Amino acid sequence: MTDRQKKGRFKRLKWWISSLSIFVVFMIVFFIVDGTIFEPNLNDSDNVAGKAADWLEETELFNVWFTPFNFPWFNLVTLLYIVFLLVSAIVDTFSLKRDKQN
Template sequence: MIGTEKTHDSNLLKRWIITIGIFLIVQLIFIMVDGTVLEPNINDSNDLFARMGRWILDSRLFTEWITPYSFPFFNMFITIHIIAILIAALGDIISTIFSKK
């Protein structure tokens, strides 16, 4: 039993180190690209998906409230990334609490 718990803890630690590492690498890329000519050009075609995407990116949430970057797509991406990390953390906390006896 003790070996199984130790393996679970080490796998959990590895997964969180990888998750935080990927998050930091993405942030470094965004910092380097933000405000330069390397920012991606979002297709502003007239189809429904592009209009919805533009509506979301131009909302006050990503242009005034959450603004670590000048490019709204980066702000949206970082928000989604943080929400995903928080959901994973909550799941790991709950599984750790209920797996211990």
């Protein structure tokens, strides 16, 4: 194994540890804040991103299938981060296979 491959694996491992640590911290904060008076009061007046997020959180996905939290924005952020991690895992898997072939 070359030095370059070792550095690449170390960087990848470091990135995964930091990404999963951030995810765990956000989940702990979301569980603490959810169901309390500390939930954010979001005012989406004429905000395109806010309206899109409101439309997303009113879908069946966030009302029936994926509801770990009472506050719908927490559900949205959690799902987006999970999708981000899954896509990153797929990309890393293919890059590892490519590196082993070379």
